[in-house]
Amino acid sequence: MIGHLFFSSLGHTKVKNFLRRVLALGLLASSGLAQAHNVSELAKQRMLDGDYLDFAMVGAEHMLTGYDHLLFLLGVLFFLKSFIDIVKFITAFTLGHTLVLIFATKAGVGANPYLIDAVIALTVIYKAFENLDGFRRWFKFNAPSLLLMVFLFGLIHGFGLSTRLQQMTLAKDPMLVSKVIAFNVGVELGQIAALTVMAAVIRLWRETSAWPLVSRVANTALICAGAALFVQQLQGYAGTREPAIERSKVSIDSAGEKF
Helix, strand or coil, X not given: CXXXXXXXXXXXXXXXXXXXXXXXXXXXXXXXXXXXXXXXXXXXXXXXXXXXXXXXXXXXXXXXXXXXXXXXXXXXXXXXXXXXXXXXXXXXXXXXXXXXXXXXXXXXXXXCHHHHHHHHHHHHHHHHHHXXXXXXXXXXXXXXXXXXXXXXXXXXXXXXXXHHHHHHCCCCCCCHHHHHHHHHHHHXXXXXXXXXXXXXXXXXXXXXCCHHHHHHXXXXXXXXXXXXXXXXXXXHHHHHHHHHHHHHHHHHHHHHHHC
């Protein structure tokens, strides 16, 4: 009700101007999103020396500063109205990332974090595109099962969390599994906190007559942010490849000098 009165008093012109500013700020802020998952030395030390509470705290911090995860969750929440639907889809996402987080970390299975985060950026684009009814409008067929896709994307996000977690802790830690579970508890607490705020804001927007415009602009902004993330993660990956290429050149040059 408060949101309805507030935005109705602004009028559609002011709402449009406000949304344009939000979109511009979102695109500007996205220039730093690629660094959202960088693991600080302080976090690494807390994971190495701390107890289960430290693991949980780092997990919560990681989720709350993981802009790609938060953007995807925002896309999932956008058109969910009932509490049951929210629980159903978030449970599917949580189940997916929890399974991979535990088993991939335990098995030591990882990949270049920039590539994983690039794929996660694509999940943000996918969900926003689906929210805009892009499959039916552009490809003339309905989108795949949303529940299944959210679960599959949960697997990908869990792999990203596992890759980062493996950077923070010792792979041979005898308490690894229990610490991973503590980390995941923190991730879930951070996720619940973020979802609570997102759901409240979306509910306020949905009560206004500007909701159709808001949904289009917001999901377009999600696509832009996802695309910016994708490009920057690929740039980060290219940066990790350059030292290896330089080392390879040095080795070749050294071999040539011997002959």
